[in-house]
Amino acid sequence: MSTPRTVLVTGASRGIGAAIARALAAEGHRVAVAARDVARLTEIANEIGGMAVPFDVTDGAACADAVGRVGAALGPVEVLVNNAGAASSAPFARTSDEDWQRMLDVNVTSGFRLARACVPGMVTGGFGRVVFIASNAGLTGYAYTAAYCAAKHAVVGLTRAMAVELARTGVTVNAVCPGFVDTEMAADAIARIERTTGRDAAAARAALEKLSPQRRLVQVDEVAHLVRALVADGARGINGQAIALDGGQVLH
Numbered sequence: 001m002s003t004p005r006t007v008l009v010t011g012a013s014r015g016i017g018a019a020i021a022r023a024l025a026a027e028g029h030r031v032a033v034a035a036r037d038v039a040r041l042t043e044i045a046n047e048i049g050g051m052a053v054p055f056d057v058t059d060g061a062a063c064a065d066a067v068g069r070v071g072a073a074l075g076p077v078e079v080l081v082n083n084a085g086a087a088s089s090a091p092f093a094r095t096s097d098e099d100w101q102r103m104l105d106v107n108v109t110s111g112f113r114l115a116r117a118c119v120p121g122m123v124t125g126g127f128g129r130v131v132f133i134a135s136n137a138g139l140t141g142y143a144y145t146a147a148y149c150a151a152k153h154a155v156v157g158l159t160r161a162m163a164v165e166l167a168r169t170g171v172t173v174n175a176v177c178p179g180f181v182d183t184e185m186a187a188d189a190i191a192r193i194e195r196t197t198g199r200d201a202a203a204a205r206a207a208l209e210k211l212s213p214q215r216r217l218v219q220v221d222e223v224a225h226l227v228r229a230l231v232a233d234g235a236r237g238i239n240g241q242a243i244a245l246d247g248g249q250v251l252h
Contacts, residue, residue: 002232004028005127006075008067010057010114011084013040015183016133019220020081020227022048027228029079032070057084057110067117076121079231082111083133087185089192092146100147107151112158119162119171128171129231132159133223136177136250139242152177156242163240172239174230179246180208182217214247 007024011017012033025031025048032051035041045052051073055062070077086106088099115130122128137145138152159175166173180186186208193204209215226245229235244250 002027002029002228004030005078005129005231006070007031007079007081007231008034008053008070008077008114008118009081009083010034010110011133013037013044015185016178016181016220016223017081017083018044019224020083020133021050023221023224023228024079024081024231025050029231030074032074032077034066035084057114058105060113063110063113064117067114071121076125077118078122078125078127079129079131080114080118081131081133081227082114084110085133085135087145087148087188089144089148089189091144095147100150103147103151104154107148108154108158111155115162115173119166122171123166123169126170128166128169129235130159130162130171130173131227131230132173132175133227134159134175134177134242136179136244136246138175138177139244139250159242160240167239170236172230172236174238174240175242176223176226176230177242177244177246177250178218178223179212179244179249180217181223182219186217212247212249216247218245218247 007029009017009021012021013035021031021033032053033045034053036056038054041052041054053066055066111132132155134155135152137149138156141149156175159173163173190204
């Protein structure tokens, strides 16, 4: 078990983020959930007895404001889970400037800004956990996802740089790198496979499952389990790690 902490989880209205919020609230943490979908976010917050903080993570001013609101209501953020993310797929030559920038804004810059707002308070308090939900696309390359892979590699690089800089402060920084997780994002990927290959939904899903040696998609509770472990008081020696959670797909 962990000492109860003030937690901020982004992208928490559904999927991985909602699972993480539920798991941390069940351990007694004070959990603030963030996303743009106010209705779904409010539903999750009410379910877990937490705080709904609706905002757009790509808005720098909104990031700083959200951290301030959580601090005023629940106390300074001690655990930041940067889960908000987005994926896109296109051949490299047809990847637009707009798609490239969007992948960086949502997947990297938002987490950077939120961490920058939270870390000083963590250092002052002598305890902090920053967890980025990255991807195994941050550990290897995949065709037709240049912008997404670049963004997730940047998340891993940011994780490592922050971890070294903060190593003596009581703050740890780690990245969780799942393979395909059984969420709406995976459903979107399956739909793209259907459109581009003519396969039916079952065959398209099987194509994703075959990427893993375990021949399955990761479940959201598995990601939440790993985040719980990284947040625990006893995880203070786990720092600067990019932990693959993909059934052994990427071995590094």
